[in-house]
Amino acid sequence: MTEQLLPSVEFVVKTLAHTAIENEKYFGDLDAVVGDGDFGYSLARGFELVERDWDSFDRTDASTFLKKVAVVITSRIGGTSGPLWGTAFLRAATVAAGKSEGDAGTAVAMLRAAIEGIEARGNASLGDKTLLDALAPATDEIAHQAELGSDGPTTVRAAAGVARESADETAKLQAKRGRVAYTGERSIGSVDPGAVGVAVMFEALADTWPAHFEGKTA
Amino acid sequence: MTEQLLPSVEFVVKTLAHTAIENEKYFGDLDAVVGDGDFGYSLARGFELVERDWDSFDRTDASTFLKKVAVVITSRIGGTSGPLWGTAFLRAATVAAGKSEGDAGTAVAMLRAAIEGIEARGNASLGDKTLLDALAPATDEIAHQAELGSDGPTTVRAAAGVARESADETAKLQAKRGRVAYTGERSIGSVDPGAVGVAVMFEALADTWPAHFEGKTA
């Protein structure tokens, strides 16, 4: 199940970018329920730049590539999402440093680093009703599937399922971080836009993964 | 058919005041169709003052009384209506000067003077889509009924009928005076608020006249 790391990373980033741009309105509407409505806009504008500069990114290795993506996102996305997502990509890049191949374990290590980055930057923990509440359980599921020896498509599909379930579950939580936390109890009852964003992105990966890596996976 | 002039004049003014106050919203809505919506408000505020100061008006004779009413209206009603209605009352007062009794002929003379006052103050003529287009034909009808020898209630009812018909007819006219004239052809299709106001007032007089002068009319 070991693969070239750069093409996989490129594929993932491209899918995330595409998904962010396609779902601008949906993500924005989610943020408008109790937030300020700009989550879709911020993400779309940032990933548009990623798409625009796509060909110019240094592709020496996966780590360099991810760092370039992180810089575009951190520098040019405003709102809370720019620093958070940029930090996540940067931390993932650090884990990828020196690696030219990777497997599910590599993915889990990169995602865990991203999660720690978000926790540190946002001063947030699991259960605070943020994107972490989808990203962390989905990452755990990848680790679990790896233990079971599942193939790529199965792993990603399982992670997407968990991400979606967890994102839906955020509706029960009271927000403790971010703009929505100001509203206190009134945040209960609606899902966290960041968590749903993560779920939608995992689902997009699950939908396209088999086609892309056809024949390449174990 | 000759009567004491002061009580009749008092009755008419009281009825107009009551009608203006009761119809504030209706008159305002009419003015909002193509105008600025304040006709009902202006008239109601002015006639409220007339009601408030009612007992204090000098009642030496009908003319003095009407002059006092004119001063309240001219001084304290804003918009176009203050000067127009005030002038009308003032001119009627002039005709009533020196008279303690009056008949339908007196009423016609007073109304014609009021009409001339409005024409002069507003630089308006019949057909310009103003209150004149109800007031002038109604006045002519009073003269006509007087020629026929009709009694008071019959005369007022006939005048009210003509006023209403004429007010309805203003919908066909293009406004040539007042704020509504700015809209040009777009004024066609809706009635003139001033003309409807006159009709509603004549109808109120027709409804109350018999009760008030029961037994006193020929």
Place this chain on the structure above:
Amino acid sequence: MKKFVNDPNQYVPEMLTGVALANPDTLRYVPEYNLIMRADAPDDNKVSIIQGSGSGHEPAHVMSVGKGMLDAACPGDVFSAPPMDYVLETSKMLASPKGVLHLINNYTGDRMAFDMGKEMAEAEGVNIETVLVDDDVAVSDSTYTVGRRGVAGNFFVIKVVGAAAEQGADIDELVRLGNKVNSVTRTMGMALTSCTPPAKGSPLFDLGEDEMEMGVGIHGEPGRRREKLHNANEIVDELLDAVVPDLPYKQGDDVALMINGLGGTPISELYLLYGHAHEQLEARGMHVRRNYVGEYCTSLDMAGASLTLVKLDDEIVNGLAAPAETAIRTF
């Protein structure tokens, strides 16, 4: 009705109370006549400048009282010309040996109230002259109407005449100046939404979600025509196409450009409009020497804007650049 209001009948007095309380040292408030006047007026060495008109256009005209601007304003109720009595009493209280100037926005009601008030004040010995403001190109001047309406361009007449009065100009000179500024000033406005007079409690007219009203009056009167909603640049172009050829403003002209908000439009949008209008005028060979972006003459809470041009010469520029104070202060 989504408005801050207590008793709609007290809307204007309560607003004036606020203006007076916010300016205790410089303004005097006379509730009987809705009168806001400079505390130091009348001044024997200065013509007193007075304006009336209906309320609902704030900061016009009651918040334009101050040094180098109006000496007094006696507004009527919302969208109603002041009663004659207000004009009379205000003229008497502001009487100066140098005279009193009535700056009148050209509406039937305003003209009647000021005509009657002037006649009666003159009978009591007050010397009064009149300048009419009628800058609105949306209305064609016909023999039928009282003529063009006075709208946001009013600001420029007040500012230039106010500056000259402050410097001691005689009343005839002020009449000349006022007429001159008015003669080179043109405005056209448009509405994205209607407005809601407090006493009515509902919008004056209905505009569809995809409609706008071109040439709207500042009392919510319908304008030239109702159109499909256009984007900001197209709207500016349409306003310019109505205003520029009217005087006409020509290549090489120095102009002042005003983008005036009608009450419900945020200043960010006004600056967006300004940017395009400025660029278009420069592209047509005019030079925007002074600019004004904000609310000068509103129509309650109407979303919309008007565009005003003034053809400048040194005399007008000096008047516009002179210092002034008003009842509304940012600092």
Place this chain on the structure above:
Amino acid sequence: MKKFVNDPNQYVPEMLTGVALANPDTLRYVPEYNLIMRADAPDDNKVSIIQGSGSGHEPAHVMSVGKGMLDAACPGDVFSAPPMDYVLETSKMLASPKGVLHLINNYTGDRMAFDMGKEMAEAEGVNIETVLVDDDVAVSDSTYTVGRRGVAGNFFVIKVVGAAAEQGADIDELVRLGNKVNSVTRTMGMALTSCTPPAKGSPLFDLGEDEMEMGVGIHGEPGRRREKLHNANEIVDELLDAVVPDLPYKQGDDVALMINGLGGTPISELYLLYGHAHEQLEARGMHVRRNYVGEYCTSLDMAGASLTLVKLDDEIVNGLAAPAETAIRTF
């Protein structure tokens, strides 16, 4: 959407273009970073004062650039903190030997962008200090949130710090002053309607015809609670009851009182609110020594208002009374 807009993505740049064209002599515009800066900045003898925050709050903060106010503003998109890059580049361009002061409204996004930008600019040798503004009493300061939000009270911090910077104060002195003004400033706002971000094209939330939102945030975030619509005086009383006991402001205090419009509320209504607020404060034994009525920090086209109190001493009054210039001029 009833707004003046072309391409929603170009809303902020087009507005900034308008601001720049309206102030050709005094401001410089750097489109890459949404940067509006004083044309004469940086000044070697003056600390440079910078603010970021999202757009949609105009005149805050980009129209507060000018002598005695901000030296630069680098706003993000509508309601979004600026990207870190803007903060970094603005800090570098405004670098002065006397230092750069970041005036940050206390929101997660703003703080992250400024924290990261500060770190990176410091690495390039820029000396930066920070003052946080968090005047909103609607939000209770808990361990969970980033703390109170910065809203209209921001103006007072800018004004006092800006005046001191103009007089050559050192950066430590500015930090002290800024923190001091912030510590005596409290605000609470409420909305009559929602607002419509251009990129969203529809209102951020729904408010019934008979409802209002107490303690609303300036990004359309819901507030403390939704209530039945009250009349103007009752609303003022409710705002005062939230603001006054918070510091608390006490009998005998000299205060500045601001009634800030949220964008869609006409100035006539703001003065109506002001009148009652002024009277109530005086009735509670406070003395309103300075007043501010108008738009200072808006939420796009939201109808609503906020009430701010500042406890005054001579140092603060001097800063507030000092002359200043901004990008928005009435004359």
